[in-house]
Amino acid sequence: MPTPRQVRRSPLSRINPFLKIGLSFGLIGLSLFLRHIAPMLVLLGGVLLLMTQLKLRPLILGYILLMVCIFTGSTALLLQNWPEAIFSTLRLLAIVLPTPVLALTTPPADLIRSLQTVRLPSFLTLSLMLIWRFFPLMQQELQRIWEANQLRGIDLKWRPGKWFSGLMVPLVFQMVVYADEVTVGLQTRGYSPTEPRSNSKPLHWRWADTLFCGVAIAWLTLICYLEWGR
Amino acid sequence: MAQEPPLLEVTDLAFTHLGQTQPTIQNVNLTLHPGELVVLAGATGSGKSTVLNCLTGIAPEHIGGQLSGQVYSRGQEITSWSIRDRSQRMGILLQNVETQIFTDQVGEELAFGLENWNLPPGEIQALTQSALTEFDLVEQQNWTIRQLSAGQKQRLLLACLLTRQPDMLLLDEPFAFLDAAGVQLLLGLLLKRVQQGQAVLLIEHRLELLKESCDRIYKIESGSVSPLHKSALQIPVQVPPEAPSSTSEAEKTIILQTQNLSWGGYPPFPDLQVSAGEIVLLKGENGCGKTTLLKLLSGLLKPATGQLEIQGREATRQNVVQRSRAIGFVLQNPNHQLFAESVEAELTQPGVAPERAQKLLKQLNLSHCAEKHPHALSQGQKRRLALGAVLAKQPQICLLDEIMVGQDTTSLELMLSTLKNFTDNSGTLIFTSHDPNVAAVLTPHVVTIGTFS
Amino acid sequence: MNSPWSLRDYVFAAFMTIGMVASIFLVGPFVPLPFLDLVMWAPFGGIFLTLGMARLQRRGSVALMILPLAVLLLPLSPLITLYLVLTPLATEAVVFFRGNYRSKANRLLGTVMFFVSGVLIGLGSIFIVPALVNTGEFIEEDLAKIIEKFAVLLNNPWLLGVLAVAAGITGSIGWWLGEKVVHQLQRAGKLDANA
Numbered sequence: 014m015p016t017p018r019q020v021r022r023s024p025l026s027r028i029n030p031f032l033k034i035g036l037s038f039g040l041i042g043l044s045l046f047l048r049h050i051a052p053m054l055v056l057l058g059g060v061l062l063l064m065t066q067l068k069l070r071p072l073i074l075g076y077i078l079l080m081v082c083i084f085t086g087s088t089a090l091l092l093q094n095w096p097e098a099i100f101s102t103l104r105l106l107a108i109v110l111p112t113p114v115l116a117l118t119t120p121p122a123d124l125i126r127s128l129q130t131v132r133l134p135s136f137l138t139l140s141l142m143l144i145w146r147f148f149p150l151m152q153q154e155l156q157r158i159w160e161a162n163q164l165r166g167i168d169l170k171w172r173p174g175k176w177f178s179g180l181m182v183p184l185v186f187q188m189v190v191y192a193d194e195v196t197v198g199l200q201t202r203g204y205s206p207t208e209p210r211s212n213s214k215p216l217h218w219r220w221a222d223t224l225f226c227g228v229a230i231a232w233l234t235l236i237c238y239l240e241w242g243r
Numbered sequence: 244m245a246q247e248p249p250l251l252e253v254t255d256l257a258f259t260h261l262g263q264t265q266p267t268i269q270n271v272n273l274t275l276h277p278g279e280l281v282v283l284a285g286a287t288g289s290g291k292s293t294v295l296n297c298l299t300g301i302a303p304e305h306i307g308g309q310l311s312g313q314v315y316s317r318g319q320e321i322t323s324w325s326i327r328d329r330s331q332r333m334g335i336l337l338q339n340v341e342t343q344i345f346t347d348q349v350g351e352e353l354a355f356g357l358e359n360w361n362l363p364p365g366e367i368q369a370l371t372q373s374a375l376t377e378f379d380l381v382e383q384q385n386w387t388i389r390q391l392s393a394g395q396k397q398r399l400l401l402a403c404l405l406t407r408q409p410d411m412l413l414l415d416e417p418f419a420f421l422d423a424a425g426v427q428l429l430l431g432l433l434l435k436r437v438q439q440g441q442a443v444l445l446i447e448h449r450l451e452l453l454k455e456s457c458d459r460i461y462k463i464e465s466g467s468v469s470p471l472h473k474s475a476l477q478i479p480v481q482v483p484p485e486a487p488s489s490t491s492e493a494e495k496t497i498i499l500q501t502q503n504l505s506w507g508g509y510p511p512f513p514d515l516q517v518s519a520g521e522i523v524l525l526k527g528e529n530g531c532g533k534t535t536l537l538k539l540l541s542g543l544l545k546p547a548t549g550q551l552e553i554q555g556r557e558a559t560r561q562n563v564v565q566r567s568r569a570i571g572f573v574l575q576n577p578n579h580q581l582f583a584e585s586v587e588a589e590l591t592q593p594g595v596a597p598e599r600a601q602k603l604l605k606q607l608n609l610s611h612c613a614e615k616h617p618h619a620l621s622q623g624q625k626r627r628l629a630l631g632a633v634l635a636k637q638p639q640i641c642l643l644d645e646i647m648v649g650q651d652t653t654s655l656e657l658m659l660s661t662l663k664n665f666t667d668n669s670g671t672l673i674f675t676s677h678d679p680n681v682a683a684v685l686t687p688h689v690v691t692i693g694t695f696s
Numbered sequence: 697m698n699s700p701w702s703l704r705d706y707v708f709a710a711f712m713t714i715g716m717v718a719s720i721f722l723v724g725p726f727v728p729l730p731f732l733d734l735v736m737w738a739p740f741g742g743i744f745l746t747l748g749m750a751r752l753q754r755r756g757s758v759a760l761m762i763l764p765l766a767v768l769l770l771p772l773s774p775l776i777t778l779y780l781v782l783t784p785l786a787t788e789a790v791v792f793f794r795g796n797y798r799s800k801a802n803r804l805l806g807t808v809m810f811f812v813s814g815v816l817i818g819l820g821s822i823f824i825v826p827a828l829v830n831t832g833e834f835i836e837e838d839l840a841k842i843i844e845k846f847a848v849l850l851n852n853p854w855l856l857g858v859l860a861v862a863a864g865i866t867g868s869i870g871w872w873l874g875e876k877v878v879h880q881l882q883r884a885g886k887l888d889a890n891a
Binding site: 120121122142145146149150154157158160161162163164165166167168178179182183186187190191193194195196197198199200201202203204205208209210211212213214215 | 299301305325326327330331335337339341342343344345346347348351354355356357358359360361362363364367368371389403404541542543562563564567568571572574576578579580581582592618632633636
């Protein structure tokens with residue numbers, strides 16, 4: 014059995030999600046215009062620093078590193094110019110990394126709550142919540158169906174012809190049954206897409222947000238200064 | 244004090260499923276008073292789920308059909324109320340708790356239900372905290388849902404349903420997957436609520452669990468409900484167990500043998516030595532690793548240490564597919580194991596003689612629905628079909644994981660006699676079950692799991 | 697707000713979305729080329745798309761399944777979001793004139809439209825992005841390198857047609873499989889589709 018433990022949450026997870034989204038859009042926009050190595054390094058360094066707040070599995074980190082190396086290598090081959098290749102790799106990272114890093118430090122419940130406050134149609138927040146909650150469960154179902162096939166002596170890995178009848182059909186049946194039960198479940202918990210809902214953790218501006226704002230502005234200013242100010 | 248109207252009163256309720264001519268339930272009359280724990284008991288297919296669905300509003304809102312009769316709550320007619328409206332007065336606990344949990348954290352889950360009723364944030368915080376305290380979940384407040392055991396999830400859900408102090412609780416077989424300790428814990432919580440004046444209506448067929456604690460019992464048989472006197476209660480006793488088969492040569496052929504098997508954080512599993520025709524029951528508290536041991540035997544999991552021999556051959560390195568020739572495994576949830584487009588086709592897999600399939604269908608009382616789609620069957624029929632599909636391939640060893648759950652007496656008897664037949668023909672059976680009746684019939688060799696020896 | 701959709705519809709749509717995402721994971725690792733994965737995914741994604749249309753039936757069913765996915769992926773990439781908004785809108789725009797998804801033919805049209813427009817919009821964006829880049833002050837060379845990946849396509853516009861046709865065909869396979877599941881679900885009494 015897995016040993017239960019407290020979920021450790023990074024200080025970043027408490028920051029207003031909108032601030033984080035704003036910052037990541039700012040970083041991506043800025044990275045498109047940078048032409049010097051120093052500001053680029055400052056930008057990326059900061060992003061990597063934020064990345065330390067994520068508990069990434071070594072396997073995933075290794076995969077990211079491998080992809081980066083392949084990209085740098087192939088760009089260098091194409092450009093015949095290593096410094097430029099490395100610079101475009103940095104730019105790629107600066108474009109790709111900020112949003113997921115900041116999104117992953119936001120607990121999904123908070124993200125959904127903040128989407129609710131911007132008056133997104135209720136079906137969208139509901140769907141997001143359901144996808145987030147039941148995707149892992151459906152994956153588990155898929156895994157069990159896969160195993161049930163093996164128990165019958167059928168290894169689906171080598172028999173794609175059986176994927177439809179052996180995997181997809183039972184999965185669909187499970188999903189349809191689940192969908193009906195979940196609808197009832199939602200209603201027993203008092204949910205209705207047309208009724209107003211309250212928010213138990215309204216977004217309040219906190220001192221941590223001010224601090225985050227200050228640091229973010231200082232960081233962005235430093236990058237701009239290094240690029241254009243000298 | 245003037246006679247208070249009952250918390251729940253049902254008069255002349257009947258429900259006919261869409262496309263059926265005969266009503267599934269009819270002339271249902273029942274009442275539920277404050278401070279009562281009432282049980283609704285009946286076999287699978289007797290209509291007890293339909294009764295619950297009509298009380299909660301699931302039928303006809305989600306299950307097509309014709310409903311007649313009235314449902315009152317505190318004297319007010321609620322027959323036309325939606326599930327959501329009714330949920331203000333009745334806490335409804337469905338069988339699969341996963342479908343009633345929507346966030347990924349314990350504290351969030353409590354808040355979710357209160358947010359749905361548009362309560363102010365301050366009140367939500369206060370109600371959440373008091374619920375956490377009452378249900379002994381303070382320590383788990385920041386846990387993710389995934390870290391909870393099935394019993395804890397159920398407790399969390401009860402806490403959620405009770406935050407708004409509904410008049411009554413309606414529960415659909417809440418004890419199905421709980422061990423003895425879990426049953427006592429849940430029962431304690433329910434009795435406390437009953438003492439506070441709330442009412443509890445339970446669907447359960449294992450009456451021996453509730454005989455002592457319940458106030459009244461309604462029995463449901465082929466669609467009609469009647470009160471049952473507690474003294475009239477008898478625990479069904481099935482076919483008298485035969486004396487353990489005489490020690491023959493069969494006993495000497497060891498068919499499965501394990502040594503020092505271990506996996507994950509579980510204590511090392513006891514060594515097994517099982518011979519052909521033997522019946523072994525794996526016993527132990529919930530979460531002690533019974534299912535894990537079955538998975539290790541079937542090859543679904545690879546052991547961290549230890550050896551496994553099947554039919555005298557080293558099998559530790561064999562994968563599931565290789566082992567599937569000798570071992571059949573009936574999983575807890577039959578829905579994962581049904582693949583064909585008809586009941587008959589489910590049994591007539593490649594290599595299975597049609598006569599054998601027919602014989603099994605007959606034994607398991609499924610012949611009459613041979614043409615039906617497997618997913619159109621009732622849960623009990625599905626379980627029997629999944630068992631049949633495994634036995635059809637004539638494995639030497641059959642593993643069963645809690646497949647007797649929710650089976651009424653008739654269905655259980657069919658299963659047990661089919662299994663007896665299997666072991667009499669020197670098939671080996673290794674199974675898990677919480678039901679003492681099953682052990683009474685199969686007279687297995689009991690192996691206790693989960694104790695540090 | 698008066699919505700034609702019930703809670704049941706929303707939940708069902710969300711589960712179909714889950715199915716589509718799950719099947720992306722199933723197919724994803726095996727496909728090396730961009731946009732070919734759409735072609736490979738279509739038989740699987742098409743099953744859930746068809747199923748959703750068969751159950752939800754009304755105009756907007758496809759959007760109901762795909763738009764949440766678009767919002768979900770916003771934190772990962774705004775471009776994917778834009779793509780996922782445009783594709784169902786193109787599909788819905790075409791099926792709008794046919795009324796609903798109640799008939800098999802309309803469901804086939806919906807599925808084919810979805811995957812063909814997916815390829816066209818996706819590939820089209822490859823022409824638009826460099827155009828945007830050239831007008832702006834962007835670093836042309838770098839993006840040119842990224843576009844290099846698609847050079848084969850840029851030099852052979854007929855490939856676009858081939859890919860679109862391929863997506864249409866594999867999408868139809870998805871529809872065909874989807875209808876088979878719909879039939880089974882009806883036999884088991886789990887789906888009240890087809891008026």
